[in-house]
Amino acid sequence: MLLDDRAQISIVVISDTTRPDPLVKRIFTLCTLFLILPLTCFASSIKNSDEIFLKSDSADIYFRHHEYEKARVLYRECFNALSKKGLAIESAEIKQKIAKLEKELGNFKEAERAYRGVVQIVEIFLGPRHVGVASSLDDLATFLKEMKRDTEANRITARANKIRNAAEMFGKGDKLYEFIWTQDDLADFYLRRKDYKRVVEICNKSLAMLSDQLEESFYNDKAHFMNKLAESYKAVGEYTEAERQYRGIIELYEKYLGPNHEAVAGNLERLATVLVELKRDTEAKEINAKARTIRERGRAKD
Numbered sequence: 323m324l325l326d327d328r329a330q331i332s333i334v335v336i337s338d339t340t341r342p343d344p345l346v347k348r349i350f351t352l353c354t355l356f357l358i359l360p361l362t363c364f365a366s367s368i369k370n371s372d373e374i375f376l377k378s379d380s381a382d383i384y385f386r387h388h389e390y391e392k393a394r395v396l397y398r399e400c401f402n403a404l405s406k407k408g409l410a411i412e413s414a415e416i417k418q419k420i421a422k423l424e425k426e427l428g429n430f431k432e433a434e435r436a437y438r439g440v441v442q443i444v445e446i447f448l449g450p451r452h453v454g455v456a457s458s459l460d461d462l463a464t465f466l467k468e469m470k471r472d473t474e475a476n477r478i479t480a481r482a483n484k485i486r487n488a489a490e491m492f493g494k495g496d497k498l499y500e501f502i503w504t505q506d507d508l509a510d511f512y513l514r515r516k517d518y519k520r521v522v523e524i525c526n527k528s529l530a531m532l533s534d535q536l537e538e539s540f541y542n543d544k545a546h547f548m549n550k551l552a553e554s555y556k557a558v559g560e561y562t563e564a565e566r567q568y569r570g571i572i573e574l575y576e577k578y579l580g581p582n583h584e585a586v587a588g589n590l591e592r593l594a595t596v597l598v599e600l601k602r603d604t605e606a607k608e609i610n611a612k613a614r615t616i617r618e619r620g621r622a623k624d
Contacts, residue, residue, distance in 0.1 A: 408588035410447035456482040518554040587616040
């Protein structure tokens with residue numbers, strides 16, 4: 323049952339109450355204010371990552387029950403929210419679901435655009451030679467084969483295989499990739515439970531493994547774990563450590579994505595929030611201004 327359904331049930335219960343005495347009426351009024359209204363707000367807005375993933379789960383349910391329009395609306399909301407938060411891998415996963423939905427509806431041009439969008443996101447945030455790109459290319463190739471575009475599909479499959487072969491030569495095959503993202507899932511699990519000590523342990527272990535790999539291919543993996551470290555340090559009030567992580571992320575993104583990339587702007591803004599906590603307001607304003615300039619340049623290009 324979705325949250326909207328529960329809200330509707332609560333409203334029905336209230337409306338079915340005939341001639342309530344004043345005390346009962348007040349109780350129902352309070353229930354409406356403190357229970358139903360927050361649920362309604364949840365249905366119309368996305369405030370944090372947990373709510374985004376709840377919306378994604380709701381969209382999955384709609385998809386399984388063939389309520390495609392409802393699923394599409396929620397998937398797009400989730401994608402936009404995750405993109406604004408700079409959660410590239412998560413947004414790529416939602417984009418993948420959008421591609422499958424459009425294919426199911428027979429909107430093949432939209433489906434292809436979505437599959438290619440996944441490849442683009444993963445290339446930008448993991449690097450063009452990352453084995454994660456190979457996986458997204460496989461999905462695109464499978465779709466193209468279903469569309470009877472075998473020549474193009476074979477070319478894309480060949481590119482995916484080339485990435486994997488190169489990764490194996492550097493000792494960075496799928497096993498390491500799978501291990502790293504298993505650790506990422508574990509870190510998310512402990513983050514949700516506010517066990518920040520365990521998050522720090524897992525992230526440091528993963529970063530130690532990645533330190534021996536070719537940085538160009540794994541820079542975004544490093545940034546991903548550094549971001550989780552920063553979140554954990556912020557949560558326990560260790561703002562100096564959080565600052566160090568954010569500065570490291572910014573350095574990586576400036577090096578591989580360029581100083582005017584939106585990912586740089588997002589992390590500059592996160593750094594500014596930490597500087598405010600450290601009572602370095604002037605520096606925080608300068609950092610925010612820099613982030614704002616980057617975003618304005620991006621909008622001007624669009």
